[in-house]
Amino acid sequence: MGRTHALLNLSILCAPIAIGLVMGLLVMSAIFEPISFGWFTLGLYLIGLALFLCAKWSLLRRGITISMGSSEASVWNRRAYRAGHTLMVFAIFATAALLEAVSLS
DSSP states (O other): OOHHHHHHHHHHHHHHHHHHHHHHHHHHHHHHOHHHHHHHHHHHHHHHHHHHHHHHHHHHHTTOOOOSSSTTSOHHHHHHHHHHHHHHHHHHHHHHHHHHHHHHO
């Protein structure tokens, strides 16, 4: 097994623990401040969507109307595309934590 495979296996093994810890922290934060946490979640969605749309807008200006992924984008727009998706995925986790906190209280 090479170094790359070892790191991949380690990340696969540690991912559930890391996700569980993050979700625990998010739920505790959402229990104590649900309104503020709701605004935080909305902000994550909006910033992620804005980054995603900025990256896609540059492709539309170049005449590329349909694209899957960020392969045709410039370096900055590729980073904005990935950061936007990352923020929106984190916002989905935050929404799940908020729903869990509301059901617990």
